Amino acid sequence: MLPSGKSVRLRSMEQYREVKQSEKIKIRVLTGMLIMILLLTAGCGKKETLAYDQQTITQITEFMIDYSSSADEQTVEQLKAMRESTFEDQLANMGLSITPDNFVSVVEAWKAGEKECGAYVDHGAYTIEATADELHVTTEAKFQNRDAELEFVFDKNLYLESLTVGAHYSMGEILKKAGMNTLLGMGTVFVVLILISVII
DSSP states (O other), rough: OOOHHHHHHHHHHHHHHHHHHHHHHHHHHHHHHHHHHHHHHHHHHHHOOOOOHHHHHHHHHHHHHHHHHHHHHHHHHHHHHOOHHHHHHHHHHHTOOOOOOHHHHHHEEEEHHHHHSSSSEEEEEOOOOSSOEEEEEEEEEEEOOOEEEEEEEEEETTTEEEEEEEOOHHHHHHHHHHHHHHHHHHHHHHHHHHHHHHHH
16 A cells, blocks of 8 residues: 555655754764864973973073083092082082082083084073973184184073083085095994904
8 A cells, every 4th residue: 555645745745854853963973073173283382391490490500601611620520529419518508409419410421512613612592491491501612723612501400411512623624524434334344354254
């Protein structure tokens, strides 16, 4: 028995309502997901950086440059021999946020830089970059033989952690070093091959 036109229309209307209802649910779910994605990405975009006092950071950096450039090998040995508690007290009295070990490391890094670049002459303005857990203070410095970039790194408690003296080499010096490394590498390989052939 064929269904009447009225029952077909009723079924069609019910199917239409079901489709419309499911479309509304899909739109609500998609809208909710879109809002959540926007909220999550907005939260991720705001990265917190360390709060710091520029004057204090600059004073510590300046002091370390002045001290390191005037210290000699004997001074470094005296620092190493000093009792840690006495050293800590002296640093605290001077208002320096740095551990005794890191103080010695910074002075030694400076001395290694001077061996590479020559005697210290002067430096430029400081650039300070803060991240969530570190503070980087950089400046271009003039030395007797070559210029270098000084990079001081402070930890999340704003204690001075390290110093890197990055010497600037000319293209000729870089190529000369690369050539020497290549010759040494090839020479080593040939010596090993000759030894192997002698042994065999």
